Amino acid sequence: MPDTGKTIEIEVLRYRPEQDTEPVLQSYQVPFTDDMSVLQGLQYIKDYLDGTVSFRWSCRMAICGSCGMMVNGKPELSCKTFLRDYYPGKLRVEALAHLPIERDLVVSVGDFVKKLESVKPYIIPKETRSLDDGEYLQTPAQLAQYEQFSSCINCLLCYAACPQFGMNPSFTGPAALALLHRYNADSRDGGQAERMELVNSEEGVWSCTLVGYCSEVCPKGVDPARAINMNKTSSAIDYFLRFVLPKGAAK
Amino acid sequence: MKRSNAPIFWSLFGAGGVLSALLAPVLVYITGVAVPTGAGMPPDALAYSRVLAFAQSLHGKAFLFAVIALFLWHAAHRIYHCLHDFGVHPGTATKVVLYGTAFAGSAAAAWLLLAIGL
């Protein structure tokens, strides 16, 4: 138990489907030291104050993507956010915005998983290869075209940031579209035409209005706003030239 | 999955956005502040004869048409999405009014520029 004499108030948005009709804030006084993350604050609550508080976490080092939540209204990874930065003020912790709350700080992610599947997130080879062809060769320049988009840890902070997703949950969304671009931009991949149907639809890039907050909150520098808006140009080119270019020429 | 027709309006929005980003500040300043107040501008800077000659020239017609039309198309597209952001759910009627105004304004500008002659 931290013994510094410093205490911070953490308000947690509680929601227990078996007893609550709507979420309600519950306050806890948490003793803390300067090195403690918001996640550790929640763990203190669960261990010593209220064992019923539910939240996801795993690696506690910003790589697994489990601990996303709203901290004072902003999407953050709780393991990467520190209590000292809010002291002596109050900390308000809520489930990630724009996603349905299952319980307390736990949100529904099934819909997101379906969206990941819908973008065909795998290398679709340009032509069939055999083992005798050897490995793919890729230059650093080719890698640079997609590397940042491969850094996504599926933490859903970008969905919590995106008001277009909040207003229209059928929007494929930042992370899924960044993943789509990650494959389109990979020199080993030849599946651009197959992914275009999703890109060109209203649920694809055209729900995005470049608010840009998704890229602001991304803890891994993926820049999903860039991934989506780069594809608006290719989608527009595909739209205007579709009768002129043979099928499959769009990139 | 249905292909969106957004590219048409988005392209016009983009063109209008670039043009207005380049020209709107200086044009608003000249026509709305500098000439009316006379600050740093000769009183005849936008005199009838000068502006008429400009509107009669081919480059003048192209400039005026591009500015009026593309500004209107840029605004129609952005206002449509802005309404959605405010929680108003614009339907087909709103689309027709907004994009229709842009179309009507562009057509009016073209007609006037033709009427002014060479």
Place this chain on the structure above:
Amino acid sequence: MSPRNPYVRPMDGWWRRNPYYVRYMLMEATSVIVAIYALILLVGLWRLSQGQMQYDAWLAALRQPPAIGLHVLMLLAMIYHAYTWWKVLPKTLPLLHVGGKPVPGLLLSAAGWTATLAVSVVVYAAVRWCGI
């Protein structure tokens, strides 16, 4: 195990909850000023087509203090539009690399801001000294 009952939070007033969103809404709202100004120009063009008397009346209307006040506000809005347009434009461009290093978006934005400045100087000079 208790039954699930996922709770969906309302989106009303979403943009008021974060200064980032407020700035975004202001950026989008500049489009209203772009439309208003285009319509003012269209009216001017119409007056021009009608003749000297009608055109001069349009110029006289622009000299009224409320009109000047409106244009000062519109000027501020258009400057904000130009600033945000170039700030955001790099997001629509493909990843650019020069000499193995990524070209930062800010550099492209700076090119845009410079272009606005350059065009403004040219247009101003054209009207001021060269009679359009």
